[in-house]
Amino acid sequence: MKKTNIYLFLFLLLGIFGTLSSCSKDDDEIPVGKPxxxxxxxxxxxxxxxxxxxxxxxxxxxxxxxxxxxxxxxxxxxxxxxxxxxxxxxxxxxxxxxxxxxxxxxxxxxxxxxxxxxxxxxxxxxxxxxxxxxxxxxxxSADVPVAYQLQFTESAGYAHGNHFHDLADKEGAETITVSFDAQGSAIIGGHLHLDPHGIYKVELKQFDDAGNEVQGKYIESEDVAKYYKAFLIGGDFILNSTTEDESGAIFQPRETKYGDGTDVTGASGTGTTGTIFYFTVGHANEGEKDVTYVLRKFSSASIKPTITREQWNLTDYATKFAGEDVIKLSFEIHAEEGHDH
Incomplete structure (x- = not known):
């Protein structure tokens, strides 16, 4: 009886090892695909x-x-x-x-x-x-003519809701320039590094074939400027006005004079255009953002006064505000702690 039990035990043991060996062999034969x-x-x-x-x-x-x-x-x-x-x-x-x-x-x-x-x-x-x-x-070629620039210079001030207070030039602040070709593609500086807490004064430059600045044509007078407004599209920004700790993004057009020397007017900044604007990414928006600066010409002078400070990042801006985009400049923003260039 004992001998029979021993034979039975050995038989079962061999069966188990055979099964394990078979499984191992099957596993080894399962190919790993290419990346x-x-x-x-x-x-x-x-x-x-x-x-x-x-x-x-x-x-x-x-x-x-x-x-x-x-x-x-x-x-x-x-x-x-x-x-x-x-x-x-x-x-x-x-x-x-x-x-x-x-x-x-x-x-x-x-x-x-x-x-x-x-x-x-x-x-x-x-x-x-x-x-x-x-x-x-x-x-x-590296000598592709520069048609547009956006120049970012860090400024003093602080964010509040959908706008800034106490804006002022910051002594010794470096200007970071993003240059674009005639199609609006970034050719220099298109991967822009910004401090998410920084407030930047941003100036649009447009150049003619002779290299002369011509962006003033959009705000040469109030009658002209009332047809134009800038937007910053993309990035899926959390707006500062929706945060409780002032950690969101603000885009605030802020020209103070038209080209003819008269003052820019308009309640809550509706008279401003955005050839000059102030911008902060905000801590809530750290990371990488694909954005497009848009200068839009409206089909009617009555449209611009209806645009609020909350509507600069609308995905459906073109549907809401009839007209055509006269400038579209696409670039990346990398908003990371400790980076400002």
Whole structure:
């Protein structure tokens, strides 16, 4: 009887080991797929355009079951050119993880020849699996004419509700300039770093073909200015007036004189246009924001007085306020503690 029990025990034990071995073998045979890459932006707002001497915005999601080991980027000329830009990541926040959002600004050397390029974005996991996605890319010459600028200078003052108090120039404050081409794409400084607590005086500059400033044409007189108003669209901002601790965003147009020398009037700032404005991101809006400065010309002079200080960030501004956008300047705001440039 004892011998029979021993045989039975050994038989069961062998069966268990066989099952475990089979399961282990099955597990080993389950393949780990290649990384999956969703490259959502090549260039600001996925423009697939960069400027020599500036940087290229790249963003996308990566999923790698085998954990990311390396990310390689290669940009090479089309049409037989030999110019090439290469960049790799083998350590840091993207490495050794299963999924991540890749967000970088790749330097484009000033000597990069203008023209058509091809971008390869490759991810290799720790098992050796590699996936690559590709994109067309245009690199523009560094001497692309500047058509517009937004100049940000930190100012003194404090936020209250939907506006500022005690605004004044800040001694020694540095001016940060974002430059745009004629299509409104940022060509210099388009990844703007601002202190979320800072209050910035922002001035619009527009240049003609000879390089002369012409933005004054929008506020040359009250009769002209009543057709124009600026907005800052995008970013999904939490407005300061909706917070209890004054931690939100404020956009306040603030010209004081028209071009003919007369005073800007209008209750609660409705007479102002926004070729000069004051802006704060606010602690509640820290992070990255894709925004567009818009100067809109209204179809009727009766529209501008109806626009309140709360309506500068409306997604449906074009529907609410009939007219046309005469300027649209797109750029990024990176609002991070300790960054102001």
């Amino acid at each position: 999956v890459i969703n490259l959502s932006e090549v260039g600001l707002e996925n423009s697939r355009t960069a400027v020599a001497g500036s940087d290229l915005h790249l963003e996308g999601d990566i999923l790698a079951e085998g954990l990311i080991a390396k990310i390689d980027i290669e940009i090479h000329q089309e049409g037989g050119g030999e110019y090439k830009i290469e960049k790799s990541w083998t350590e840091g926040k993207y490495i050794g993880v299963k999924n991540t959002t890749f967000h970088e600004h790749l330097d484009i050397p000033a000597d990069a020849p203008a023209g058509e390029y091809h971008l390869h974005f490759a991810v290799t996991d720790q098992l050796g699996n590699t996936a690559t996605v590709e994109s067309e890319l245009t690199i523009e």
